Amino acid sequence: MQKTKLCAVVFTAIICASCTDKPLDRITAEGILADVEILSADDMEGRAAGTPGIARAAAYIADRFEQIGLETFGDSYLLPVELVGMTKNVEKSSVSITGPAGALTLEEGVNFTFWSTAEKAIVDIADAPIVFVGYGVQAPEYDW
Numbered sequence: 001m002q003k004t005k006l007c008a009v010v011f012t013a014i015i016c017a018s019c020t021d022k023p024l025d026r027i028t029a030e031g032i033l034a035d036v037e038i039l040s041a042d043d044m045e046g047r048a049a050g051t052p053g054i055a056r057a058a059a060y061i062a063d064r065f066e067q068i069g070l071e072t073f074g075d076s077y078l079l080p081v082e083l084v085g086m087t088k089n090v091e092k093s094s095v096s097i098t099g100p101a102g103a104l105t106l107e108e109g110v111n112f113t114f115w116s117t118a119e120k121a122i123v124d125i126a127d128a129p130i131v132f133v134g135y136g137v138q139a140p141e142y143d144w
Contacts (some may be wrong), residue, residue: 026042026068035064 018144031062038044045053062077073079095115106112 090114 039047039057043053044057045051047054047057058078065072065077070077088108090108093108095108095112097104097106108114
């Protein structure tokens with residue numbers, strides 16, 4: 001009698017489990033393509049960290065996680081992350097080249113741009129003879 005009850009419970013559990021909509025059944029190639037198209041659309045603005053585009057992308061992904069039935073990690077699909085940020089101070093920064101003919105002051109945004117991955121409050125390379133910072137040029141027509 002006990003074996004019969006156990007078999008009935010196991011059989012019922014198997015039948016019930018096979019009748020539920022499985023989250024993986026809801027993931028399709030078409031759905032993935034649609035998600036990629038949405039996330040790569042222009043209105044996501046490249047999804048760079050700290051931009052409105054990344055916030056929209058994160059909200060979209062969180063919504064999709066909920067739709068396919070993923071469990072949250074805590075009470076939300078979104079987890080806060082502190083980022084190191086950098087801003088350039090063009091008014092207090094300059095680049096000039098001094099040679100036999102005199103000094104040439106370069107204009108930021110025209111002749112060069114400030115950029116750094118250094119996580120320091122101040123980056124100072126005053127009076128350096130030459131600092132190579134890379135080309136930043138992509139010109140296949142000149143084989144660069």
